Amino acid sequence: MEIQQDIDLAPYNSFGISQQAAYFADVRQVADLQQALAFAQQQQLPMQVLGAGSNTLFTRDFPGLIVQMNCKGIERLPGTDSVKAACGENWHDLVKYCLNNNLYGIENLALIPGTVGAAPIQNIGAYGVELAQLFLQLEAWDSRSGELHCMTKSACQFGYRDSLFKQAAGQHLIVLSLTLQLSQEYVPRIDYHGLKQAFGGAEPGPRQVFDKVCEIRRGKLPDPGILGNAGSFFKNPVIAVSQYQALQQQYPDLPAYDTEEAASVKLPAAWLLEQIGAKGRRRGGAAVHAEHALVLVNTGSASGEDILLLAQELSDAVLQTFGISLQTEVRIV
Numbered sequence: 632m633e634i635q636q637d638i639d640l641a642p643y644n645s646f647g648i649s650q651q652a653a654y655f656a657d658v659r660q661v662a663d664l665q666q667a668l669a670f671a672q673q674q675q676l677p678m679q680v681l682g683a684g685s686n687t688l689f690t691r692d693f694p695g696l697i698v699q700m701n702c703k704g705i706e707r708l709p710g711t712d713s714v715k716a717a718c719g720e721n722w723h724d725l726v727k728y729c730l731n732n733n734l735y736g737i738e739n740l741a742l743i744p745g746t747v748g749a750a751p752i753q754n755i756g757a758y759g760v761e762l763a764q765l766f767l768q769l770e771a772w773d774s775r776s777g778e779l780h781c782m783t784k785s786a787c788q789f790g791y792r793d794s795l796f797k798q799a800a801g802q803h804l805i806v807l808s809l810t811l812q813l814s815q816e817y818v819p820r821i822d823y824h825g826l827k828q829a830f831g832g833a834e835p836g837p838r839q840v841f842d843k844v845c846e847i848r849r850g851k852l853p854d855p856g857i858l859g860n861a862g863s864f865f866k867n868p869v870i871a872v873s874q875y876q877a878l879q880q881q882y883p884d885l886p887a888y889d890t891e892e893a894a895s896v897k898l899p900a901a902w903l904l905e906q907i908g909a910k911g912r913r914r915g916g917a918a919v920h921a922e923h924a925l926v927l928v929n930t931g932s933a934s935g936e937d938i939l940l941l942a943q944e945l946s947d948a949v950l951q952t953f954g955i956s957l958q959t960e961v962r963i964v
């Protein structure tokens with residue numbers, strides 16, 4: 632593998648932000664990863680792992696090595712309903728592979744951009760299903776010890792858009808493959824609002840759920856190929872029920888969803904942002920999408936800093952108005 636120099640990162644992030652990486656490695660196999668890690672160590676370079684860049688905002692030139700994980704391969708494990716996929720596979724292709732092999736449970740996660748290797752990092756989720764519900768195990772390369780680890784679900788410490796890999800204790804782990812536990816028996820999961828309504832009381836099959844999720848997503852979210860974005864910029868905040876009740880006094884319409892813990896609720900960040908008049912707000916070439924307060928877009932000429940400053944402006948306003956601190960879902964580099 633050749634380590635490339637002075638690479639424009641615009642094609643490698645869904646915001647389409649143009650920043651330079653001093654070095655770039657296109658990793659196709661473990662040997663490439665070992666070579667890249669050795670190079671970064673010898674040259675004492677900072678390193679950043681990248682999948683398809685659909686959850687990453689580059690705010691300045693990167694003086695180190697970008698390691699893009701492009702290992703390929705998808706297989707159904709013989710005699711099981713489990714599917715193992717390499718980190719560089721496209722997530723949506725994996726969803727299609729499962730469906731085409733009559734393996735179910737994953738259809739609600741159709742059309743989430745990005746790679747298989749990034750899916751466990753923030754425990755991707757949509758339409759009432761999270762990766763953790765399908766997760767069997769993953770293989771990760773330990774960039775400190777040079778060892779391969781096989782990690783169980785509990786070891787990954789999945790939470791809402793969270794995992795061990797986002798914590799300091801897990802950032803040296805590079806996902807090589809992911810194994811999912813699917814089922815030949817189909818159980819529709821359409822309780823999530825929007826989906827249930829779409830079927831009007833009928834019980835859909837897996838292909839119908841897949842198609843409907845794709846249709847809703849295509850109609851709702853801007854295509855990053857046309858308008859640079861990374862989906863939801865902020866996480867939905869989880870707050871104590873007591874804080875929610877106090878806020879309700881002032882904002883009787885404030886929506887909330889149950890969480891796994893009875894003492895807390897999840898608020899839609901989009902609602903909070905709408906109340907502060909976020910939609911359509913701009914900063915340089917960055918803007919809040921006119922229809923989705925949670926989606927920040929590159930109107931064509933945004934720098935990463937424009938997007939970051941706009942995000943800070945929004946989270947400051949939410950903090951001032953509601954006393955709630957928004958956390959970014961997007962990885963800021």
Ligand SMILES: Cc1cc2nc3c(=O)[nH]c(=O)nc-3n(C[C@H](O)[C@H](O)[C@H](O)COP(=O)(O)OP(=O)(O)OC[C@H]3O[C@@H](n4cnc5c(N)ncnc54)[C@H](O)[C@@H]3O)c2cc1C
Nearest residue numbers: 682683684685686687744745746748749755756806861862
């Ligand atoms: C239009 C749009 C809609 C979206 N909708 C959703 C949604 O519904 N639900 C949802 O959860 N997300 C959503 N996202 C976010 C995004 O799709 C996911 O976070 C996805 O998993 C990112 O994959 P990626 O390969 O592009 O990750 P990248 O942006 O390349 O990387 C994201 C993070 O993962 C790390 N990483 C990547 N690969 C590896 C690896 N092999 N090993 C270790 N670390 C790694 C990176 O270092 C970085 O910290 C959306 C994004 C867009 C653009």
